[in-house]
Every structure is written in C-alpha cells, then in structure tokens.
Amino acid sequence: RSFYTGDVWVEAVSNAEESGYVPGIFKISRDSADSATTFDLQVDYAVSGTAEVGKNYQEMSGTVTIPAGMESVEVEVVPVVDVQSREVTTIVLAILPTAYYTNHLASASLDIEKIQLPEGKNVWIAPEDGKASDASNWSLGRIPTETDTILLDWYSTAAMTWDADTSEELPDTVANWIQTEEYDNTVTFNTYKTGSFKAFTVTGDATLSGGSWKHRRDAGSRQNSPAGLFLVVEGDLVTEENFTFDGLGAGYGNQRGPSGTTHAFVGVSHGGQGGYSSEGPCYGSYLYPDDLGSTSTSTSTGNPGGGGLFNIVVNGTFTHDGTITVKGASAHSYCSHAGGSVYISAGSLLGTGIIDADCGVQAGKRPTGGGGRIAIYTDAESYSEFTNSFKGTITAASGMTTGPQTNAGEMQAFGANGTIYIASLDEDGERTMRLYNRGLAQTSRVDDYYKAAVIRSGETWELDKLILEQTGRVAVSSDGVLSLPSSDSIISDGHANNMVCLDGGSIEFTADGAENLLVADGFSIGVKSDTTLVQGIDINETWNLMFIADDMILAVDRLFNEKRCIPAGEYIVEEINDWADAAVATGEGTVIVLRDQAGTVLRIR
Numbered sequence: 171r172s173f174y175t176g177d178v179w180v181e182a183v184s185n186a187e188e189s190g191y192v193p194g195i196f197k198i199s200r201d202s203a204d205s206a207t208t209f210d211l212q213v214d215y216a217v218s219g220t221a222e223v224g225k226n227y228q229e230m231s232g233t234v235t236i237p238a239g240m241e242s243v244e245v246e247v248v249p250v251v252d253v254q255s256r257e258v259t260t261i262v263l264a265i266l267p268t269a270y271y272t273n274h275l276a277s278a279s280l281d282i283e284k285i286q287l288p289e290g291k292n293v294w295i296a297p298e299d300g301k302a303s304d305a306s307n308w309s310l311g312r313i314p315t316e317t318d319t320i321l322l323d324w325y326s327t328a329a330m331t332w333d334a335d336t337s338e339e340l341p342d343t344v345a346n347w348i349q350t351e352e353y354d355n356t357v358t359f360n361t362y363k364t365g366s367f368k369a370f371t372v373t374g375d376a377t378l379s380g381g382s383w384k385h386r387r388d389a390g391s392r393q394n395s396p397a398g399l400f401l402v403v404e405g406d407l408v409t410e411e412n413f414t415f416d417g418l419g420a421g422y423g424n425q426r427g428p429s430g431t432t433h434a435f436v437g438v439s440h441g442g443q444g445g446y447s448s449e450g451p452c453y454g455s456y457l458y459p460d461d462l463g464s465t466s467t468s469t470s471t472g473n474p475g476g477g478g479l480f481n482i483v484v485n486g487t488f489t490h491d492g493t494i495t496v497k498g499a500s501a502h503s504y505c506s507h508a509g510g511s512v513y514i515s516a517g518s519l520l521g522t523g524i525i526d527a528d529c530g531v532q533a534g535k536r537p538t539g540g541g542g543r544i545a546i547y548t549d550a551e552s553y554s555e556f557t558n559s560f561k562g563t564i565t566a567a568s569g570m571t572t573g574p575q576t577n578a579g580e581m582q583a584f585g586a587n588g589t590i591y592i593a594s595l596d597e598d599g600e601r602t603m604r605l606y607n608r609g610l611a612q613t614s615r616v617d618d619y620y621k622a623a624v625i626r627s628g629e630t631w632e633l634d635k636l637i638l639e640q641t642g643r644v645a646v647s648s649d650g651v652l653s654l655p656s657s658d659s660i661i662s663d664g665h666a667n668n669m670v671c672l673d674g675g676s677i678e679f680t681a682d683g684a685e686n687l688l689v690a691d692g693f694s695i696g697v698k699s700d701t702t703l704v705q706g707i708d709i710n711e712t713w714n715l716m717f718i719a720d721d722m723i724l725a726v727d728r729l730f731n732e733k734r735c736i737p738a739g740e741y742i743v744e745e746i747n748d749w750a751d752a753a754v755a756t757g758e759g760t761v762i763v764l765r766d767q768a769g770t771v772l773r774i775r
Contacts, residue, residue: 176201182278186249188285194247202241211236214266221259253295291321299329303337324352335360335367343371351380369400379410387420398479407484409492417478419499427464428453437537438464440508441588443621445537452624456589459511459543477510488516490523498530506530506569509542523562529569541566541588553602584610586621602635605642625650638668646675655681662692671696
C-alpha cells in the first residue's frame with residue numbers, strides 16, 4: 171500500500187431508493203495534485219446508522235481503492251427492499267484512520283428512501299410463507315376486506331394461504347385481484363364443496379399473470395365434501411401464460427375415492443374407466459363435474475393422488491392463456507391416478523391456454539387410470555363457434571406409459587378417455603360431447619376393448635353432437651341411454667379404435683324422420699353378448715362390428731364379408747364355441763344373426 175500525507179474525505183452524492191433498486195452514492199476523494207495521485211490509495215471505512223445490513227442494504231466490503239491518476243472513487247450502497255417497514259433509514263460511512271494517510275474528514279450519511287407501494291391496493295408483503303389472516307403480511311397493516319383490491323407482485327413472493335375456513339375475520343370475497351408475472355409462488359384456497367368456506371368470490375376483475383392457485387389436497391376420503399377451488403368472478407378473468415390453476419395430484423388420498431383401489435395392477439376410473447380389470451366405477455356428472463380424481467396405491471411423494479377440482483364461474487369474459495390442470499399424479503411402482511374435474515361457466519371463453527383433466531403418466535408398463543371430467547358453458551351457440559373463440563387445448567385422456575415392463579405380472583393396459591362436455595348457456599344452444607384418448611391402443615384382453623367413458627345405469631346423455639377422436643370411446647351400460655338427433659350426429663376422426671359400445675344400454679335418435687339405424691361411419695360398434703339391440707346397425711366401409719363374449723371377440727368386417735376370430739388376451743380362439751349359430755349374409759344391407767346357447771337372438775341389419 172502507498173503512503174499518503176494529504177487529506178482524504180467522504181461526501182454523500184445521492185440517496186438510495188428501494189423503488190427500482192437505485193443505489194446510493196458516497197464519493198471518497200483525495201487532493202488533485204499530481205504528487206497526491208501518483209499511486210493507488212486504499213481507503214478503509216466503516217458503516218453504521220439506522221439502516222441494517224441485509225435488511226435495508228447489501229453488505230459492503232469496508233475498503234475501496236482510489237486508482238493511480240484518479241482523485242476520487244465512488245462507493246455504492248445497494249438497497250434491499252424492506253416492505254415491512256415504512257420508515258426511511260440512514261447509513262453513515264466513516265473513513266477509518268490508518269498509517270497510510272493522515273488528515274481525513276471522518277464521515278457522511280445518506281438516506282435509503284422507502285419504496286412507494288401502489289395506492290388503493292392491499293399489497294401482499296409477507297417476509298415468508300404465511301396466512302392471509304395475518305395483518306402484518308399486508309401493506310395496509312390489516313386483514314383484507316371485501317372492498318379491497320389485492321395485489322401480489324415482486325414486493326413479496328412468499329406463498330400465501332387464504333385461510334377463510336379457520337379465520338372469522340378473513341372474508342371469502344374481495345373487490346379485485348391482481349397477480350403479476352413477478353409473483354411466482356402459490357396461493358392456496360381452503361375451500362370445500364360444503365363447509366364454512368365454500369367459494370372465493372371476486373366482485374370485480376381478476377388478472378392472474380404469474381404463479382399459481384391451488385386448493386388444499388384432500389388426504390382423507392371426504393367423498394361427500396371434497397376439497398376443491400370454487401371461484402366466482404363477477405367481472406372479467408384473465409389468466410396469462412405463466413399462471414396455473416394447479417390441481418395436479420390434489421385429489422383423493424392414497425387408495426381413496428369412489429374408484430380408489432389397493433390393487434397394484436388396476437387402473438382407477440373417473441370420467442373414463444381405468445385400464446385392466448378396473449375395480450371401481452366411473453362416477454361424477456358429465457354436466458356438472460364436482461368430484462376429485464380417485465387414487466390407486468401410491469408410493470410417490472409430493473402430489474401422490476388423483477386430479478383436483480376447479481369450479482370457475484365468470485360472469486364476464488374469461489381470457490385463458492394460462493393452464494388449468496387437474497391431472498392425476500404420475501406413478502412409478504403402481505398404477506397412475508385418475509384425472510379430476512373442471513367446471514367452467516363464462517360469458518365467453520377466449521385465449522390459447524390449456525385445460526387438462528388427464529390421468530397421470532405410468533413410468534413402467536402397469537395399467538393407467540381413466541381421464542377426468544370437463545364441462546364448459548359459454549355464450550357460444552355451437553361447438554364450431556366455441557372452437558373459433560377458444561383456440562387452446564382441452565384434454566381428459568388416459569395416461570401414457572413411459573418405461574419398460576419391470577415385473578412379470580405387469581400388463582400394459584391403457585385407461586379410457588374421460589368426458590369433455592361443451593354447451594351453450596342458451597338452453598336452445600348446441601350440446602357437444604368430445605371423447606379423446608390420444609390414440610392409446612387397447613391391449614388384447616377382451617375386457618379392455620370396452621374401456622370407455624360409461625353412460626351408467628339410469629343415466630341419459632342428451633347430446634346434439636358426439637365427437638370421437640384418437641381412440642375416443644363411449645359405453646352405454648344397462649338401462650343407460652345415449653340420445654342424439656341421428657346417427658349422423660356421431661362425428662369421428664377416423665381412428666381405427668374409436669368406438670360406440672352397447673353394454674346392455676341403448677341409443678335413441680330424436681330428430682323428426684331419423685332412421686332407427688346406427689351407421690358405423692368412421693368408428694367401430696361394440697356389442698356385449700347379453701345386449702338386446704333396439705336399433706339396427708350398419709357397418710360402413712372397413713369399420714368393425716365386434717361382439718364381446720367372455721373369452722373371445724367375434725369381428726365382422728363388411729370389406730371382407732367374413733367373420734373373424736381375433737386373439738383375446740392370452741387366449742387363442744380356434745373355434746366359436748360360445749355361439750350355436752353364426753351366419754353372415756353378403757351384399758348390400760348386410761344381415762347378421764347371432765344366437766347364443768340360451769337361445770337369445772341378436773339381429774343386425
């Protein structure tokens with residue numbers, strides 16, 4: 171270090187500002203004479219004042235060097251935003267005496283000016299993850315009220331729990347909610363379908379640009395009162411690309427739910443049946459989905475369950491460019507879990523976002539669960555009008571399998587699609603059911619050919635349009651009814667595994683003059699052996715008619731005008747032992763008569 175006999179002094183140039191992280195500036199100087207600036211000069215200093223290191227400003231080194239040829243150097247004070255305190259703080263820099271310079275002017279001070287929080291808003295300023303019922307977590311120093319505009323921004327990125335279920339003071343309603351892209355954490359709402367905190371309401375607008383909203387995961391069964399986020403926005407709702415309604419794995423707890431199972435080789439159901447021999451039924455409403463996804467045996471951590479539940483009502487416009495996911499959790503050692511539920515009612519739905527009620531991914535080759543349920547009601551009068559307004563992705567499919575078979579007992583068996591119901595708020599508008607299963611092929615097991623979204627006993631699907639895509643399937647069970655204007659109301663993308671399955675139920679055509687004839691145009695028709703047909707069936711071009719017995723599949727294909735036995739599961743069918751008579755008449759208007767050993771006759775025109 172060089173020895174210097176002249177003066178060294180410090181002065182404050184400008185204050186620091188928390189807003190924008192503007193640094194404060196001290197300037198340390200020496201004489202400007204050539205003899206005084208010949209060498210580098212190291213200056214030691216100390217800081218003090220009301221400002222605290224780490225809380226109000228970043229740590230400073232305590233030493234600075236004035237370079238040779240220079241008469242001064244600046245020392246920056248980098249502010250730290252302290253939203254908990256509204257008081258201006260002061261930092262004092264004092265030059266320490268050393269043997270390397272003599273005369274010095276001891277100290278100077280500058281202020282660290284406080285950030286100016288937005289007026290007219292109650293800003294989340296929590297220093298760590300916390301509850302909305304804690305007044306110290308808010309810029310106004312009080313718990314939010316029903317007239318507040320809530321702001322979540324970079325002032326605090328701590329996670330929040332809106333705990334109106336346990337706090338009598340915290341409301342279940344606010345005026346507006348703004349969540350910027352800079353907020354990248356999670357807000358959890360502890361709502362239940364029944365209970366003291368049933369729904370969260372925003373009486374104005376909500377703009378959600380970053381982070382996520384979740385609901386509490388239901389670790390118990392609670393089948394009559396599931397957890398879920400029930401949201402009402404009386405104005406407009408906007409979700410941007412970096413925001414997520416996150417219900418991944420937030421459904422029923424381990425082995426719980428209406429279709430929950432302890433069986434390691436069984437896929438659980440919800441809107442669609444699980445793969446392999448599913449023990450649990452399809453459940454919930456296709457019109458008003460309000461239940462969680464069921465859970466198989468799980469060894470995963472974090473989000474080990476079926477999909478969650480979001481019920482979103484927007485009186486104005488819902489512009490959705492973010493993500494809504496109620497996907498079932500992925501699994502490794504056991505079967506993946508069923509998708510959950512999404513219900514949306516909005517004046518209009520715009521955007522390019524994602525709405526996902528898929529089953530989780532299975533990391534081995536074990537069966538996957540069924541897709542969940544989605545129902546969307548808007549002012550669109552038809553499905554085509556809806557798709558012209560909302561350009562995003564909507565799926566409620568089974569899960570993929572991504573790994574090798576690891577155990578001898580494993581069998582790859584994909585679950586079925588869940589339900590995607592799109593309808594108009596106008597009672598006279600179009601009602602469309604879309605069934606999509608990402609093209610997942612079924613196994614050779616007989617019962618897995620019939621994995622589908624099930625119209626249950628006593629249930630009727632009243633539709634104007636049924637869309638089958640990429641292994642889209644529906645099964646009409648005993649006393650169930652699929653009601654459509656005509657057979658032309660079934661629209662298929664031509665995938666070979668699209669199917670309408672008659673499992674004891676029936677199809678009715680309601681349009682005036684509609685022929686009582688189900689035409690397999692771009693999809694297959696499956697008929698269980700104990701089904702009594704109430705309408706004719708026509709096989710169009712190469713599409714299959716399949717009769718499912720206990721241990722075999724009899725397929726009839728018009729293109730070849732022949733009956734064929736297809737291997738079913740581990741069985742090789744060499745002859746048709748289950749049927750006393752099986753005959754095929756060729757030509758236009760193919761007629762098939764099948765009679766089982768009990769004498770039941772099935773007639774197919």
